[in-house]
Amino acid sequence: MFDLLTLQQYWWFLVSVIGALFVFMTFVQGGQTLLYTLGKTEDERDLLINSLGRKWELTFTALVMFGGALFAAFPLFYAVSFGGAYYVWMAILFCFIIQAVAYEYRKKPNNLYGERFYEILLYINGSLGIFLIGVALGTLFSGGNFIVNDSNLSHWTMSSYGLEALLNPFNLAFGLMLVFLSRVQGSLYFLNSLDAPTITARVKKVATVNFFMFLVLFLYVLATILFSDGLRYDATSHIVSVESMKFLHSFIDIPLLALALLTGVLILLYGVFIGIVKGSSKSIWFTGLGTILSVTVLMFILGIDNSVYYPSLADLQSSLTIENSSGSFYTLSVMAVVSLLVPVVLTYIIFVWRSMDKTKLTIDEVKSDAHHY
Amino acid sequence: MEYLTEIIWYLSWPIIIFISVKFVQLNVHHYQKMERLEELEALYADKELGK
Numbered sequence: 001m002f003d004l005l006t007l008q009q010y011w012w013f014l015v016s017v018i019g020a021l022f023v024f025m026t027f028v029q030g031g032q033t034l035l036y037t038l039g040k041t042e043d044e045r046d047l048l049i050n051s052l053g054r055k056w057e058l059t060f061t062a063l064v065m066f067g068g069a070l071f072a073a074f075p076l077f078y079a080v081s082f083g084g085a086y087y088v089w090m091a092i093l094f095c096f097i098i099q100a101v102a103y104e105y106r107k108k109p110n111n112l113y114g115e116r117f118y119e120i121l122l123y124i125n126g127s128l129g130i131f132l133i134g135v136a137l138g139t140l141f142s143g144g145n146f147i148v149n150d151s152n153l154s155h156w157t158m159s160s161y162g163l164e165a166l167l168n169p170f171n172l173a174f175g176l177m178l179v180f181l182s183r184v185q186g187s188l189y190f191l192n193s194l195d196a197p198t199i200t201a202r203v204k205k206v207a208t209v210n211f212f213m214f215l216v217l218f219l220y221v222l223a224t225i226l227f228s229d230g231l232r233y234d235a236t237s238h239i240v241s242v243e244s245m246k247f248l249h250s251f252i253d254i255p256l257l258a259l260a261l262l263t264g265v266l267i268l269l270y271g272v273f274i275g276i277v278k279g280s281s282k283s284i285w286f287t288g289l290g291t292i293l294s295v296t297v298l299m300f301i302l303g304i305d306n307s308v309y310y311p312s313l314a315d316l317q318s319s320l321t322i323e324n325s326s327g328s329f330y331t332l333s334v335m336a337v338v339s340l341l342v343p344v345v346l347t348y349i350i351f352v353w354r355s356m357d358k359t360k361l362t363i364d365e366v367k368s369d370a371h372h373y
Numbered sequence: 374m375e376y377l378t379e380i381i382w383y384l385s386w387p388i389i390i391f392i393s394v395k396f397v398q399l400n401v402h403h404y405q406k407m408e409r410l411e412e413l414e415a416l417y418a419d420k421e422l423g424k
Contacts, residue, residue: 006379343393351397 007332008322011073012303013296014339018066019137020295023178024288025059028052030179030186032099032126035119038190038202043363045119050366051193052186053103053373054356058349060096072335076325077310080154081136084146085162088136095129103373130182134175135165140302141225142170143311148318157314170224173217180214181291188275188284195360204276211272225298226251231308233321240308240319250305257297264293 002010031052039045071078082089098121105111106118144165145158158164165171187207191200230246233239243249251258268290275283302309303322310320326332366372 002378002382010382340389343390344396347390347393347397351401 008326016299020292022062023295024291026182027185027189028059029126030182032122084156088162099125131175134178135171138171138174143313145314177217183210192281192284195362261297
């Protein structure tokens with residue numbers, strides 16, 4: 001069917017799309033950090049949590065799909081990063097375990113800890129969880145301290161096992177950028193899903209403040225990606241070398257991707273504009289589409305044009321590319337056929353979403369549901 | 374003709390998406406019909422008990 005490189009590029013594209021879908025779905029986490037900003041009474045917080053509670057599993061599913069696709073298609077990355085940057089990934093895991101616990105137990109009868117305890121867990125998941133995921137994604141550009149030998153066995157060279165990534169300003173900015181983006185999207189999601197004028201009246205201010213924080217960080221991150229040194233590998237010898245402004249060159253080489261990124265950013269800006277200025281309930285769809293397009297491009301560019309998608313700070317030649325870290329030809333071919341079922345899954349999700357959001361959620365509806373979150 | 378396989382693969386995606394949507398629509402429609410059938414069965418059972 002295909003040659004191996006085409007399959008590797010195809011799977012890197014799928015990983016990029018799924019990663020982008022996850023970043024969009026983090027509006028759930030963003031919303032969780034706004035419970036006390038947008039909700040001033042217990043009823044209002046109940047309403048916010050129930051609106052998010054209907055979607056939190058979809059975000060979780062997107063995260064698992066992202067990790068699963070990476071594991072299946074690029075197992076060496078999975079081995080290097082999850083085994084090496086161990087403390088960061090374990091911290092992310094715990095941040096997501098407490099989210100599931102919080103949704104399931106917050107309203108259980110005879111709740112020992114009280115609702116406030118579970119709301120704090122949701123806040124930790126929404127802030128620390130997303131920040132750490134941003135830091136981990138940032139290392140795809142900034143690199144990790146690992147060595148891979150000829151037998152594909154990897155070794156992390158720092159005893160802090162991934163926590164050293166927190167000392168890099170780029171990684172910190174990447175993490176914070178995702179936090180503020182998720183908060184903007186979370187607030188715009190409430191405009192779309194709630195019939196509660198007292199809450200939606202507060203959205204404008206929250207979305208504006210968080211959007212400007214996001215914008216500053218995004219410009220810094222984008223400028224760093226475009227104008228910093230990057231790594232390129234030789235197509236035949238596979239030797240990795242440093243190239244000044246590597247990703248800027250890649251965007252110039254592939255103008256379609258530059259156009260897609262620009263379009264994504266413009267759609268996102270339009271979505272924020274109609275949300276903040278006009279209070280449009282459709283704004284989340286534009287910011288969502290813009291986010292998906294932009295993140296897909298930023299992830300995809302890491303894997304193509306002879307780029308290195310996980311640079312090694314310890315040994316340049318150990319850096320991971322889609323060519324030296326993928327599964328076998330057989331694995332990728334079989335999975336490519338299975339991937340034809342992805343649209344079925346996504347269509348079911350869209351139908352379920354539409355069914356849940358047919359009417360806007362009200363506090364009366366939450367109270368009348370005996371099994372609410 | 375170097376990229377023929379790739380072109381066919383990527384051009385087939387709109388068709389795959391169309392078939393997926395139709396499949397899910399059919400499935401949801403069938404489920405709605407089954408739900409309605411269950412309602413009618415319950416109604417019929419109530420009437421029978423009323424006799």
